[in-house]
Amino acid sequence: MHLGRDAVTGLGVLVFAVAYWLVADRLQVSLLADAVGADGVPKVLAVALAMLGALLAFSGWRAGPEPASAESVQSGAHLRAAGLLAVGCAYVVLMPIFGFALATWILIVVVAVYAGLAMSRNLVAIGAIAGGVFWFMFVKLLGISMPTGMWLELIG
Amino acid sequence: MDAIIIAWNALTQGWAIPACVFGVVWGIFGGAMPGISPSIAMALLLPFTYGMDPVAAIVMLAAVYVGAEYGGSIPAILIRTPGTNSAAATTIDGYEMSRQGKAGLALGISLACGTIGGLFGLAMLILMTEPLARVALAFTPPAYFSLGVLGLSVIAGLSGGSLVKGLIAGILGFMVATVGTDPVSGVPRFIFGEADLLGGIRPILAMIGLFAVSEMLVQISEPDWVKAKERSLRLEFPDWTLWKRLIPSQLIGGTIGLFEGLTPGGGGTIAAFLSYNEAKRWSKHPEEFGKGSPEGVAAPECANNVVTGSALIPLLSLGIPGSNSAAILLGGLLIHGLAPGPMLFERAPDVVYGLYGGLLVANALMFVIGLIILPPCLWLVNRPKPYLIAFILALVFAGVFSVQQSIFDIGLVLGFGVAGYLMKRLDMPFLPMVLGVVLGPMVESNYRRSLVLSDGDYFVFLQDPISLGLLIAAAGLLAYSIRRERRAGRTEPSA
Amino acid sequence: MGYLLRLLCVVGVLVPGALAAQPKYPVSTVTLVTHSSPGSGSDVFLRELIRHLGPEMGVNFVVDNVRGGSGATAVAKVARGPADGSMFYATTPTYIQTTLLSKPQFGYDSLDPLVTVFLDPEVVFTRTESPFKSLGDVVDYARKNPGKSKWGAANPGSLERIALERMSRLIGTRAAIVTHDGGGDLIINVLNGTLDIGVGEMQEIKAQLEAGKVRLLATLTEQRIDTLPDLRTAREQGVDLVVTKFRGLAGPKGVPDVVAAQWEAAIRKVLAKPEYKKVYDGENLVTALKGRAESRVFTADFAKEVEVTLRELGIIK
Numbered sequence: 009m010h011l012g013r014d015a016v017t018g019l020g021v022l023v024f025a026v027a028y029w030l031v032a033d034r035l036q037v038s039l040l041a042d043a044v045g046a047d048g049v050p051k052v053l054a055v056a057l058a059m060l061g062a063l064l065a066f067s068g069w070r071a072g073p074e075p076a077s078a079e080s081v082q083s084g085a086h087l088r089a090a091g092l093l094a095v096g097c098a099y100v101v102l103m104p105i106f107g108f109a110l111a112t113w114i115l116i117v118v119v120a121v122y123a124g125l126a127m128s129r130n131l132v133a134i135g136a137i138a139g140g141v142f143w144f145m146f147v148k149l150l151g152i153s154m155p156t157g158m159w160l161e162l163i164g
Numbered sequence: 165m166d167a168i169i170i171a172w173n174a175l176t177q178g179w180a181i182p183a184c185v186f187g188v189v190w191g192i193f194g195g196a197m198p199g200i201s202p203s204i205a206m207a208l209l210l211p212f213t214y215g216m217d218p219v220a221a222i223v224m225l226a227a228v229y230v231g232a233e234y235g236g237s238i239p240a241i242l243i244r245t246p247g248t249n250s251a252a253a254t255t256i257d258g259y260e261m262s263r264q265g266k267a268g269l270a271l272g273i274s275l276a277c278g279t280i281g282g283l284f285g286l287a288m289l290i291l292m293t294e295p296l297a298r299v300a301l302a303f304t305p306p307a308y309f310s311l312g313v314l315g316l317s318v319i320a321g322l323s324g325g326s327l328v329k330g331l332i333a334g335i336l337g338f339m340v341a342t343v344g345t346d347p348v349s350g351v352p353r354f355i356f357g358e359a360d361l362l363g364g365i366r367p368i369l370a371m372i373g374l375f376a377v378s379e380m381l382v383q384i385s386e387p388d389w390v391k392a393k394e395r396s397l398r399l400e401f402p403d404w405t406l407w408k409r410l411i412p413s414q415l416i417g418g419t420i421g422l423f424e425g426l427t428p429g430g431g432g433t434i435a436a437f438l439s440y441n442e443a444k445r446w447s448k449h450p451e452e453f454g455k456g457s458p459e460g461v462a463a464p465e466c467a468n469n470v471v472t473g474s475a476l477i478p479l480l481s482l483g484i485p486g487s488n489s490a491a492i493l494l495g496g497l498l499i500h501g502l503a504p505g506p507m508l509f510e511r512a513p514d515v516v517y518g519l520y521g522g523l524l525v526a527n528a529l530m531f532v533i534g535l536i537i538l539p540p541c542l543w544l545v546n547r548p549k550p551y552l553i554a555f556i557l558a559l560v561f562a563g564v565f566s567v568q569q570s571i572f573d574i575g576l577v578l579g580f581g582v583a584g585y586l587m588k589r590l591d592m593p594f595l596p597m598v599l600g601v602v603l604g605p606m607v608e609s610n611y612r613r614s615l616v617l618s619d620g621d622y623f624v625f626l627q628d629p630i631s632l633g634l635l636i637a638a639a640g641l642l643a644y645s646i647r648r649e650r651r652a653g654r655t656e657p658s659a
Numbered sequence: 660m661g662y663l664l665r666l667l668c669v670v671g672v673l674v675p676g677a678l679a680a681q682p683k684y685p686v687s688t689v690t691l692v693t694h695s696s697p698g699s700g701s702d703v704f705l706r707e708l709i710r711h712l713g714p715e716m717g718v719n720f721v722v723d724n725v726r727g728g729s730g731a732t733a734v735a736k737v738a739r740g741p742a743d744g745s746m747f748y749a750t751t752p753t754y755i756q757t758t759l760l761s762k763p764q765f766g767y768d769s770l771d772p773l774v775t776v777f778l779d780p781e782v783v784f785t786r787t788e789s790p791f792k793s794l795g796d797v798v799d800y801a802r803k804n805p806g807k808s809k810w811g812a813a814n815p816g817s818l819e820r821i822a823l824e825r826m827s828r829l830i831g832t833r834a835a836i837v838t839h840d841g842g843g844d845l846i847i848n849v850l851n852g853t854l855d856i857g858v859g860e861m862q863e864i865k866a867q868l869e870a871g872k873v874r875l876l877a878t879l880t881e882q883r884i885d886t887l888p889d890l891r892t893a894r895e896q897g898v899d900l901v902v903t904k905f906r907g908l909a910g911p912k913g914v915p916d917v918v919a920a921q922w923e924a925a926i927r928k929v930l931a932k933p934e935y936k937k938v939y940d941g942e943n944l945v946t947a948l949k950g951r952a953e954s955r956v957f958t959a960d961f962a963k964e965v966e967v968t969l970r971e972l973g974i975i976k
Contacts, residue, residue: 010652013590013591017590017592021332028339031354031355032354035351035353036351036352037351037973038346038350038351038972038973040348040349040350040815040820040972040973041348041349041351042348042349042612042616042617042825043615043620044348044611044612044613044615045349046346046348046349046351046353048612049342049352049612050339050342050353050613053335053338053339053342056335057332057335057339057496058334059327060331060332060335061332061434063328064328064332067328077555085385085386086589088384088385089381089382089384089385089585091384092380092381092384092557093381093578093581093582096377096557096561096574096578096581097575099561099574100571100574100575100578102573103561103571108562108565112558112561112562115554115558115561116554116555116558117554117557118554119550119554120550120551120553120554120639121550122181122384122563123384123548123549123550123553123554124549124550125548125551126194126206132544134551138555138558141561142562145197146562146566149193149206149210149503150194150200150566152208152566152569153569153723154565154569155569156560156565163308163447164307205698207696207724211722214706215712253725256778300847301847301850301851302851303847303851304848304853305837305848305853306852315767345815346815347838347840348815348817348838349815350760350815350820351760352761355761359731359732359735359761359763360732360765362731362757362761417971478843478847482846482847482850482866483846483865483866483867484846484847484868485843486843488696491696491699491843492696495699495702495703498703499703499706499707500863501941502868503865504866504867505866505867505869505870506866506870506872507866507869507870508866533909542741567731568725569725570732606842609840612838613837613838615839616836617809617835617853618836619806619807619835619838640967658935
């Protein structure tokens with residue numbers, strides 16, 4: 009069975025609404041709660057979302073699957089986006105280890121290459137300068153203590 | 165007349181003017197960093213004001229506020245990254261203008277309208293403090309609830325075609341806002357054991373993810389860059405014909421900004437979205453909104469800078485900080501042994517009038533500094549696209565992390581980036597989601613607060629005159645948007 | 660330029676510090692971590708304290724505002740910090756409540772109390788136009804009109820909120836207890852008559868009080884406040900309600916006793932200085948200096964009491 013995009017989206021929304029309801033239903037009940045309760049508004053939201061999801065799914069189903077138009081995105085595009093996301097996740101994991109300045113340097117070089125720039129000495133140099141500038145802006149100018157990484161611990 | 169002399173003396177003696185210059189530069193810089201809100205930019209500087217004389221200290225903090233409210237719009241226009249919450253509405257048409265090679269004009273409009281808005285807010289602060297403070301006091305929980313509902317009704321106008329999808333996005337945003345400590349009973353909700361979620365998800369994280377990170381994901385997924393049009397590197401100001409067109413939207417922005425600034429918890433974000441929507445409604449070219457309308461930049465930019473003046477009214481006249489930024493200013497006053505409030509005008513007139521004078525100088529300076537720093541910013545965003553994507557991502561991560569030194573926050577922003585990407589691919593508008601995130605807490609907590617106060621009587625929302633008025637306005641807005649959508653649907657059945 | 664400013668500040672604190680002849684403190688820079696944002700309660704407390712304590716101890720102090728997680732993030736930072744006396748956390752009841760309510764990985768019990776410095780008096784107030792002249796009036800009205808009274812507290816999980824809940828149980832009536840998003844909202848709702856009374860710290864309503872916009876009805880302390888001798892306690896007015904909001908310091912486990920003794924001695928000296936006394940009296944803070952041993956007992960007792968109350972109210976299981 010082929011479903012339109014809207015129908016699938018609607019079903020997805022419906023499932024999410026049910027899951028959200030279930031979590032809301034298990035919220036701790038406090039004696040300090042008001043008549044509406046901590047779960048009151050979330051449950052209203054869940055019901056409204058479920059109804060809208062059903063509505064979207066229904067109208068999407070009635071309209072049938074849309075013809076594969078020229079502007080529909082190929083799955084390769086999603087993969088490329090997922091790649092950038094993976095770089096972002098790697099940054100999240102590695103930044104505390106490498107420290108802010110070095111992580112920024114690596115991030116800039118990696119993303120620029122991923123976005124289609126050829127690896128070059130220039131790029132590495134620009135990344136290094138940028139890492140330094142970012143470090144100066146946030147740590148020195150704004151006075152925020154960014155992670156220094158494990159280098160200090162390794163050296164000292 | 166005396167006041168002017170006092171202000172002049174207060175400003176010219178000591179370090180008030182240099183402090184003001186430094187404050188504006190710092191504010192613009194801080195505001196332009198994604199995630200660093202005006203209040204955080206002020207907070208970072210606050211410790212240094214402890215050793216200064218009171219006038220210089222307060223003027224510097226106020227100057228940071230003015231600069232930061234403006235600074236947030238620079239990355240909003242250039243790289244689709246709202247630097248501050250209240251710049252989110254500017255992103256819509258500002259970035260669109262940028263993509264059409266009109267970044268210089270968008271920045272010019274935002275600078276000019278921001279300055280005008282700031283000066284208007286200041287005039288209201290000086291001239292109308294007494295009556296306006298009474299407006300601030302008249303807002304009760306039911307009125308706040310209705311104000312939030314009025315804000316949410318804007319969703320209908322921002323749904324871009326499909327009301328059902330817009331509502332879904334709005335509710336999803338509201339659901340995001342329910343994460344964290346319950347506003348009434350204090351129990352944790354939807355935090356799944358994460359202490360980082362106890363305080364809720366800050367709206368700016370959702371905005372940066374939905375606007376900026378999703379845009380990076382979309383751009384990287386399309387390898388053949390659409391050759392950007394030859395961009396102008398010059399900062400441009402609107403010519404007279406365009407000015408005339410912008411005047412109504414500025415009036416709308418100014419009025420809405422004035423009243424939103426007065427109401428604690430309201431603030432620049434709601435003001436910016438409401439005035440964007442109203443400007444669209446009253447515009448002669450509503451079809452251009454969302455596609456790079458200059459009016460869509462002027463209205464919110466005027467509104468969020470008016471707030472820098474009007475948000476100080478409850479602080480100075482009542483001693484009540486209406487926003488986080490005002491709370492920092494309150495901290496600055498307290499540390500110098502000055503309690504703001506009705507007595508401040510008698511006890512420390514030099515501080516009050518010095519502050520007025522300082523705000524005037526700050527607004528003028530903001531314009532001058534804008535003229536100096538905008539051309540290099542324009543140059544920066546015209547670098548090759550791979551560099552741009554890499555730098556924006558690094559800037560976003562650093563800015564987001566710096567606020568709470570939380571890696572978790574970067575994760576959240578990435579999550580919202582993915583959500584934004586999916587929504588774009590599914591043709592679901594994400595602006596309603598932003599509104600839901602911003603307004604959710606205000607609507608829910610005041611709804612429940614009102615019902616606690618009325619012992620469960622729902623008529624409380626209709627008995628309060630302000631609340632009733634706002635609800636009627638919301639209903640009107642909704643009916644208007646739906647009718648317009650119907651009509652649009654009839655004339656172009658293909659859409 | 661911020662860097663320059665900071666440098667100036669450091670120099671400003673260091674120079675007088677170097678001149679003071681004192682038994683040497685083991686480290687030269689001490690970081691004081693607070694969960695509160697600059698300009699609010701704990702932050703102001705720390706900054707005023709170090710202004711006087713820096714010269715006394717010959718130490719350069721840095722205040723670090725680590726926000727997020729209702730204080731849990733700041734506690735975690737200090738708990739994992741060095742135990743050589745170079746890092747402490749500014750305590751308030753918040754860190755105990757957060758521990759009990761959300762059970763983070765590092766709770767109040769992962770820190771070791773160092774000193775307790777002040778008690779922050781909590782007061783009951785109403786607007787000047789209100790018919791209530793004393794806490795007794797409020798109680799009478801609440802008893803005669805169950806469900807009609809409207810009382811306000813700043814935050815949902817706050818000590819004030821819990822105090823109001825206990826008050827309604829103590830006088831055996833039902834009152835609407837409204838929580839807010841902070842002190843500002845609360846004061847507005849008291850001033851515009853939405854609420855009958857509010858409960859908060861003296862610091863928050865100082866401006867309104869000076870302008871004659873609010874009236875104090877009672878203080879929720881054991882004894883009357885020295886700076887407000889005419890204000891009766893709730894107990895004197897027949898409501899057995901005491902709220903203890905303390906301010907102190909706690910460090911990672913394993914800070915040497917010598918260091919703790921140095922702190923206690925230095926703070927005792929600073930508290931006696933007239934110029935500091937003027938500052939804390941102005942904020943109606945009550946001195947309650949407790950050394951390490953006493954603070955440990957005090958913190959443990961306090962935590963037990965809060966836990967019992969939260970359990971009784973059904974907030975935690």
